[in-house]
Amino acid sequence: MRTFLAHVELASPVTTAAGCAASGRELAQFFDLHRLGALVTRSITMAPRAGRPTPRMAETPSGMLNAVGLQGPGIDVFLERELPWLAQRGIKTIVSIGGGTVAEYAALARRLADAPGVTAVEVNLSCPNIEDRGRVFAREGGAAAEVVASVRSVMRYDAPVVAKLAPDVADIVSVARACVDAGADALSMINNPLGMSIDTVSLRPALAAVTGGLSGPAVLPLAVRCVWQVHSALPGTPIVGVGGVMTGEDAFQLVLAGACAVGVGTALFHDPYACLRIERELEDLLRARGFQRLADAVGLAHRPPGSPARHLHEESSL
Amino acid sequence: MRTFLAHVELASPVTTAAGCAASGRELAQFFDLHRLGALVTRSITMAPRAGRPTPRMAETPSGMLNAVGLQGPGIDVFLERELPWLAQRGIKTIVSIGGGTVAEYAALARRLADAPGVTAVEVNLSCPNIEDRGRVFAREGGAAAEVVASVRSVMRYDAPVVAKLAPDVADIVSVARACVDAGADALSMINNPLGMSIDTVSLRPALAAVTGGLSGPAVLPLAVRCVWQVHSALPGTPIVGVGGVMTGEDAFQLVLAGACAVGVGTALFHDPYACLRIERELEDLLRARGFQRLADAVGLAHRPPGSPARHLHEESSL
Amino acid sequence: MQVTGTVLTTRRVDAYHALTVVAPGIAERFRPGHFVSVSVGGARTSMVTRRALYVHDVKPEYGGTVELVFTAAGPGTSWLAERRARDTIALVGPLGRPFPLPRDPCHCVLVGAEHGAAVPIPLADALAERGCRVDFVLGAASADRVFGAMRARRMAERATVTLTTEDGSLGVRGAVTDALPGVIADTRADVVYACGPMRTLREVTAVGIEAGIPVQVAVEESMACGIGICMTCVLPVIGDDGVTRMLRACADGPVFRGERVRFEDVGTIPFDALGAPGGGARHVG
Amino acid sequence: MQVTGTVLTTRRVDAYHALTVVAPGIAERFRPGHFVSVSVGGARTSMVTRRALYVHDVKPEYGGTVELVFTAAGPGTSWLAERRARDTIALVGPLGRPFPLPRDPCHCVLVGAEHGAAVPIPLADALAERGCRVDFVLGAASADRVFGAMRARRMAERATVTLTTEDGSLGVRGAVTDALPGVIADTRADVVYACGPMRTLREVTAVGIEAGIPVQVAVEESMACGIGICMTCVLPVIGDDGVTRMLRACADGPVFRGERVRFEDVGTIPFDALGAPGGGARHVG
Ligand SMILES: Cc1cc2nc3c(=O)[nH]c(=O)nc-3n(C[C@H](O)[C@H](O)[C@H](O)COP(=O)(O)OP(=O)(O)OC[C@H]3O[C@@H](n4cnc5c(N)ncnc54)[C@H](O)[C@@H]3O)c2cc1C
């Protein structure tokens, strides 16, 4: 089932979510990565990062908290070992990047600009801005826009720049608009809202990092709402819907809200085959509802109530 | 198990959450309301309100969305029939109020100022500000502070004013600080984050109002995080922890994060006796951990790691 | 009240699942039209809201049992359908206002469509006790969804049982409302009691109005609490004072007088309802 | 691989629950030290992460079964403990890197503490096949938590089984590490294999270093995925190049050489680890 992310065609609308598929090789033991819409990498940083101390994980009702802290090899090792492995196999790869300053994001984008095998760049804006007392870029439209503009200006013209937004804001539409105005070709949402859990035996925060990102089914209603609001305000901007997708039906909700692709994170921890299963379920659902193409369903829930569902009851050939 | 909300003593730390106990009489069929820390009313508005069309409810993973739209009788009928019923029985009552303008909140507070039986006023700041393009008061510290200041200025000096905050903000601490600076005696958090669900059969939003408030266990990690952050920044301000509390252990998490009382909403829909059960479970947990008083556990998870847990292993007499 | 009931028996009845649950306190206080709310999914479930189910029948065995009859519609009722004897389920009930019973003996037609047919059966017992004549009209989409026909036939010694199916696989082809006018006329009915989908209740009410007799309907709205505190189950109902209010199906209902329910406005806030946006409010402060 | 396994038998073994599950693909590829991840809670559960459990044993019946031995510690393992024959559970496995086996016959001491005692048993089989002498040291807090003593005794024809309990209710009073030095000396052991709580593994490693013999440990860290993609299960391990890296217990382990694991720094990012904040990074871009 094909879809387009900006001008890039993906063979499937289902991608991994950033930071939830390690280097890609781990999942390759389970299935052929070509069957993904794209592999979204962990957020690559300039220097290698050891991440946060453990415990990094706590289960919560229908969700989990994580505080991994962008553990990863750094851009050098990524370009030397991880990206070539994916590129040689022709696996569509969206490289997520994370930085502490606008300059760092730009420097990362510069390193990726002529690297072979970069399908798109996803800008993880949920990183603390060390030049603004650690305030997360995604929380402030201006800071987010600066990052996006700097990445867009150095990135290869044919590689879409995807801005990844967080839901912990008063007005996601204004942050989305700032990013699109700054040159984002697409948006991805949502990153993890900040949560916390306390261990009632040790009487201490369950995570070493105290707070962590909430993911899993618990956040699906937040993701659907963010996609809906942003698609409503910016109907022309492609959106990757991410957050709590465990089934094809969850993915379908995001598509109906306005997403043209769907990212899967936490579900992969539960089921390594989740992306394939979700694509199959989504395809079955679309077919059962009489849709011929995914594109016909994107944002469909926005149509005024009672308006004819033109696509329906036609012959299906997804 | 006693606690204090500002200077007001409550016989139990467990209250109902605003809008989740109707007029009080409904729950009185199940248990004696005197056993609540307080009954928090639905948010009372100036005029009677019919609320939103149905469907108003959708189940989500470990949560539910609601879009009731503050259906209620309006302040006149409230003062004529609902409040006297509670006051005559001596049930501690925290009156929640909701308005569309600063003046409306002030007018509501004025009506409550000499009404007998008002233990405290809770200011529901998650209402759209009709003077600011419908932006919710709680999303902007300045607007929230204006409301709080106006309510505080007309309210009886001995009735605490509790500001109820929403988690859909980039920085809950700054909103909390604005409210406290404006005279809030205590804070209540969290109100429902905005979510959405799409019916994959009708291909339309599951709620008639399109978006709705997310509640239930799914939001507990957000509530714990908000209480933690605010208690950390404003350790002297009493906090009512609300959001996803289903068990005594959930309540205990909020207490350890910094709450001196706990509000229960969605759990009541599942179990009319939830407040009593949660209080009992919380008491058992405190006792099992060697706490003598609830106050000794409030905010305890903030102590530096490894610091001695002084309260422990002493004789318990909650 | 809330009880933890033990499942006594489970069985399939055509398209339905029937659970008999030991729940003394509930059985004792049951009146026809009452429902219970059942928690579903077990420990650590992600399903936080209870499911509302009518009580089909109560029996005195084991101190009191309630029988629930339901379709495995979604994940919650599917979970319920998998319960086995000796499992426990948490119930709150009896809930709602039951059907009002006539003071004096009269002629009643009881209409039940789809799973709503579970309700007329115990109601018939109560009416018969008061010396009423009870005729049934039970219907559904297909034969396997027509519930309670046998039992109704056994009860209706002196009266009639009319069955309808949309597909004609049993009884009269059509809806219960196609058969109802004839039954009302034949039996010279004084009152109609009805339970079923909202569309059916609307049509039954229209038939009653046409025939000039009152209709008591038990409505069904999506419910989060079932006890009147969440305000999610409301529908527009006209009061004795002529004012339309958004009343709770669970606590103010589920039984209403059919002509008082503004069926055509369900799912909206009628502009003239008390507290409707932009003017319906009668008591603005 | 992921399989839906059918539970064949369930039993209590003192403080533990044992489940035998038909899971052909997993059984076939199993090597000692492997673990599986099990989804818990059933349909619509609120528990989204799988639970990691060592494979205690595999048998060829029904195409291949795996046996899991576990404590009902929290809600997930408690749910598992309630499974009955014919229930199905979803497993992913075998996961992790198993214990490396010596090329030539040698003397091995196998240490198992608490539920970690489930691991030495199948390992002993594999070592015996290679002609190794295998001695056991199994221990726990109390007698009911000492797992596998009988089976170990049956296997260790030519060797010894030492049991320890903290409360002295069985065998030697104390920890496995109190008995270990004597066993190493008596058997002139060449290598120690150990599985158990992190504290035990740390002490076993110290004993091995003291005795001048290598220790292979199977570690246990809180895991969200078990397959190497979530990065939540890391611990500091020194590589061949002397550099400390935060390695994944699930995919890089669970078996490590004891002296390479910086046990005292588990739960921290050592300042000299690759990529540690403020300097440890060797390859900063
Ligand atoms: C007063 C009353 C009595 C009922 N009695 C019966 C009965 O005797 N037999 C029977 O088969 N069904 C009955 N229903 C309908 C039954 O409650 C729903 O089929 C059931 O709640 C669906 O749950 P689910 O998990 O299968 O589906 P889902 O669609 O997954 O349910 C999701 C949520 O929506 C709510 N919901 C969905 N449909 C309905 C509905 N029709 N009514 C109320 N809430 C709904 C559920 O409570 C739950 O919160 C009754 C409903 C009401 C209001």
Ligand SMILES: Cc1cc2nc3c(=O)[nH]c(=O)nc-3n(C[C@H](O)[C@H](O)[C@H](O)COP(=O)(O)OP(=O)(O)OC[C@H]3O[C@@H](n4cnc5c(N)ncnc54)[C@H](O)[C@@H]3O)c2cc1C
């Ligand atoms: C490689 C490996 C093998 C294991 N083998 C066994 C075994 O054979 N027998 C046995 O009894 N136990 C074993 N454990 C421990 C077992 O995984 C935990 O006891 C179990 O996950 C606890 O789940 P719960 O729902 O009961 O508790 P909870 O505390 O509610 O679990 C909550 C979350 O924390 C995680 N978690 C909690 N404790 C642990 C832990 N010790 N290790 C990993 N994750 C944890 C769970 O996976 C879950 O995500 C093993 C752990 C690992 C890492």
Ligand SMILES: Cc1cc2nc3c(=O)[nH]c(=O)nc-3n(C[C@H](O)[C@H](O)[C@H](O)COP(=O)(O)O)c2cc1C
């Ligand atoms: C363990 C973990 C690590 C993550 N790492 C990243 C990351 O490196 N960059 C990023 O943009 N998002 C990261 N995320 C967020 C996910 O990409 C995704 O936005 C979020 O988890 C919601 O989707 P889910 O519910 O499907 O997991 C991470 C999430 C998890 C759970």
Ligand SMILES: Cc1cc2nc3c(=O)[nH]c(=O)nc-3n(C[C@H](O)[C@H](O)[C@H](O)COP(=O)(O)O)c2cc1C
């Ligand atoms: C049906 C419903 C109605 C609510 N009405 C109000 C209200 O009138 N005023 C208010 O401040 N909060 C209202 N809330 C929010 C709750 O008070 C509470 O903050 C929130 O639901 C989180 O708690 P919970 O998870 O325990 O429900 C409502 C919540 C629900 C579910």
Ligand code: FES
């Ligand atoms: S279902 Fe909650 S008020 Fe009716």
Ligand code: FES
């Ligand atoms: S548990 Fe996920 S990487 Fe190890």
